[in-house]
Amino acid sequence: MNDPLPLAAGSPSWDWLIQDDRVHRTIYTDPSIFAREMNNIFAATWVYLLHESELPEPGDFRRAWMGTRELIVTRDEARALHVFANRCSHRGATVCREPGGKASSFTCPYHGWKYDNRGQLFGIPGKTAYGAEFKARDMHLARPAQVALYKGFVFATLNPDAPPLETHLGAAARFLDEWIEHQGGADNIVVGGAQRFHLECNWKMVFDNAGDGYHVPFSHQSLLQMTNARYGGGDMSYFADADRSRMKLYALGNGHTVIDQRPDMYGNSAWEQQRPQPGREVFEAHVRATVAEADAKRVLESAVGAGMNLNIFPNLLLIGNQIQVIQPLNAGGTTMHWHATRRRDADDALNTMRMRTQEDFPIMGEMDDAGNFEECHRGLVNFPEDEWIDISRHHETGQDVADEEGRIVGPVTSELHLRAYYAQWKRLMAAEPTLRASKSRIAR
Amino acid sequence: MKNDTATAASAAPRYQPASNYVDDAFYGWLNEVSLDLDAVTTQRTGRPDAALAAEIERLLTVESRLLDQHAYAEWLDLYTPECAYWIPATRPAGDPRAQITLEFHDRRRLLDRVARLGTGLAYSQLPASRTARQLSGLEIWASPGRSDEWRVRCNFLMAESRAGKRRVLGGWYGFVVRRVGDALRLAFKQVNLLDPDEPQGNNSFFL
Ligand code: FES
Ligand SMILES: [Fe+2]
Numbered sequence: 233m234n235d236p237l238p239l240a241a242g243s244p245s246w247d248w249l250i251q252d253d254r255v256h257r258t259i260y261t262d263p264s265i266f267a268r269e270m271n272n273i274f275a276a277t278w279v280y281l282l283h284e285s286e287l288p289e290p291g292d293f294r295r296a297w298m299g300t301r302e303l304i305v306t307r308d309e310a311r312a313l314h315v316f317a318n319r320c321s322h323r324g325a326t327v328c329r330e331p332g333g334k335a336s337s338f339t340c341p342y343h344g345w346k347y348d349n350r351g352q353l354f355g356i357p358g359k360t361a362y363g364a365e366f367k368a369r370d371m372h373l374a375r376p377a378q379v380a381l382y383k384g385f386v387f388a389t390l391n392p393d394a395p396p397l398e399t400h401l402g403a404a405a406r407f408l409d410e411w412i413e414h415q416g417g418a419d420n421i422v423v424g425g426a427q428r429f430h431l432e433c434n435w436k437m438v439f440d441n442a443g444d445g446y447h448v449p450f451s452h453q454s455l456l457q458m459t460n461a462r463y464g465g466g467d468m469s470y471f472a473d474a475d476r477s478r479m480k481l482y483a484l485g486n487g488h489t490v491i492d493q494r495p496d497m498y499g500n501s502a503w504e505q506q507r508p509q510p511g512r513e514v515f516e517a518h519v520r521a522t523v524a525e526a527d528a529k530r531v532l533e534s535a536v537g538a539g540m541n542l543n544i545f546p547n548l549l550l551i552g553n554q555i556q557v558i559q560p561l562n563a564g565g566t567t568m569h570w571h572a573t574r575r576r577d578a579d580d581a582l583n584t585m586r587m588r589t590q591e592d593f594p595i596m597g598e599m600d601d602a603g604n605f606e607e608c609h610r611g612l613v614n615f616p617e618d619e620w621i622d623i624s625r626h627h628e629t630g631q632d633v634a635d636e637e638g639r640i641v642g643p644v645t646s647e648l649h650l651r652a653y654y655a656q657w658k659r660l661m662a663a664e665p666t667l668r669a670s671k672s673r674i675a676r
Numbered sequence: 677m678k679n680d681t682a683t684a685a686s687a688a689p690r691y692q693p694a695s696n697y698v699d700d701a702f703y704g705w706l707n708e709v710s711l712d713l714d715a716v717t718t719q720r721t722g723r724p725d726a727a728l729a730a731e732i733e734r735l736l737t738v739e740s741r742l743l744d745q746h747a748y749a750e751w752l753d754l755y756t757p758e759c760a761y762w763i764p765a766t767r768p769a770g771d772p773r774a775q776i777t778l779e780f781h782d783r784r785r786l787l788d789r790v791a792r793l794g795t796g797l798a799y800s801q802l803p804a805s806r807t808a809r810q811l812s813g814l815e816i817w818a819s820p821g822r823s824d825e826w827r828v829r830c831n832f833l834m835a836e837s838r839a840g841k842r843r844v845l846g847g848w849y850g851f852v853v854r855r856v857g858d859a860l861r862l863a864f865k866q867v868n869l870l871d872p873d874e875p876q877g878n879n880s881f882f883l
Contacts, residue, residue: 599798602800
């Protein structure tokens with residue numbers, strides 16, 4: 233109820249910064265707010281780390297992030313997953329300097345302390361120099377309070393009081409299930425590389441856009457115009473008059489939202505609407521020759537995106553067939569990871585087509601989005617007297633309505649997405665969560 | 677409407693130019709070329725004579741300059757109809773059939789990209805990136821078993837300036853150059869950035 237820490241005494245309250253129909257610029261630009269976000273959001277709620285398929289074999293490891301906290305995720309010889317901090321228990325050096333690979337242990341390059349691939353300390357050079365007090369301390373690599381999986385998606389939080397992951401996902405789980413179903417089921421998904429982008433803007437610029445069905449005909453006008461001129465229309469052209477389309481935006485609780493494009497994208501044939509990717513003709517001929525006619529549409533459409541923009545607050549975005557992860561760096565810097573997926577049950581032709589499809593939007597559209605995010609950030613910084621960001625689209629039209637399942641459904645251009653996730657953001661930022669990491673021995 | 681389009685498609689392909697050449701054999705060839713371009717070797721067989729080497733070097737110089745000039749139609753004219761442009765997302769390059777790339781285009785998608793930039797509404801290139809490329813360390817050798825085709829590898833350093841920000845991009849290019857009639861044409865360009873696995877900035881022009 234008081235002014236939030238670490239804002240100075242007498243500074244504004246969260247209720248003033250986050251209003252129903254507008255938010256204050258400083259939540260994007262102020263380093264002290266960013267620092268609090270790294271605790272209250274990127275540590276105190278469930279944060280997506282990686283997909284299980286990125287660690288297929290025992291001994292595999294990969295670097296991952298909870299906001300600015302760097303972690304190592306491993307799969308041990310018994311196939312169990314482990315998550316621990318990339319921070320030596322001795323004097324703090326990172327113990328792992330590679331983005332990923334295979335390792336049965338991690339030796340700190342500074343003084344040679346050795347940790348197994350569960351993050352357990354097992355070797356200290358010159359150990360006789362240490363006494364009883366030291367030996368009584370927990371010196372294993374620090375582990376987040378909770379780690380949990382949902383159908384192959386690995387999440388962690390430092391908050392021991394965070395509700396179970398499934399509770400946190402809530403109504404978003406059903407859409408995540410449908411996304412997984414489009415990929416042929418949880419065990420069928422294999423991450424096949426990543427495209428990574430650096431953006432000079434606050435991470436929320438990315439999250440803002442993830443549920444923005446308003447910007448498409450303007451930000452992506454070049455893409456729509458090109459597609460129209462060369463191919464007589466296609467993919468995404470249904471956004472031109474989006475409020476009259478069959479697409480819907482859902483606020484799913486806990487800051488999660490989804491734009492469901494499927495009624496329009498899959499209304500006729502998503503394959504027919506798709507821009508022609510390299511090798512389209514060869515792939516289509518291959519499918520028609522090898523797949524029963526009744527199944528051909530389903531297989532062709534598996535090369536196409538799932539038709540949703542599913543946004544799991546705060547850092548997981550499922551877009552098309554890609555798993556997008558937001559990594560905040562500082563108030564004005566963000567890394568985006570676009571993980572591509574292939575299907576275990578697919579032949580090479582289908583997986584190849586999926587790769588070419590997943591490359592299309594990043595270079596044809598995302599670059600224009602990224603430019604706008606950066607210019608948004610620049611605009612907020614460069615004229616502080618203009619304080620507010622308007623998020624009121626459809627706030628006063630009465631078109632955002634609660635449905636029987638407790639979700640709020642709105643027109644696809646509604647800024648309901650922002651209003652919904654900012655309500656969650658405010659709850660989390662106003663809280664005083666417990667954050668805990670354990671350095672104790674893992675019970676076997 | 678939709679059905680009309682589909683019917684028309686069977687008469688004259690809706691997607692022009694057709695991309696029938698991007699098949700498994702084509703990917704296999706690209707992978708073979710990619711491995712050869714990056715081979716650790718001191719001995720390349722089939723080095724061109726001085727006149728041919730000079731002709732190929734001129735072609736690469738023009739290719740670079742046309743990109744620096746944003747003359748994309750003229751730039752694409754340097755390529756064969758069945759060409760590929762590939763920016764791997766890893767170093768060394770993986771198999772584009774199994775791994776995502778930063779970019780992988782056939783001629784049709786290159787034309788899409790050129791047309792998109794040409795709308796004047798591609799905001800990531802408003803203003804446009806100004807670039808200056810330096811090529812060095814040129815190596816040229818004949819494609820195995822062919823007298824009309826050569827493989828080329830060289831380093832590049834690209835200064836870029838856009839909207840008041842300067843960057844330097846670097847790495848190496850691989851090319852396949854083919855004799856088509858009287859002219860030399862490019863059948864393939866591979867852009868191997870120094871850091872394709874690290875977060876990239878705004879590379880929405882052509883590398
Ligand atoms: S900091 Fe790691 S062993 Fe000293
Ligand atoms: Fe967009």
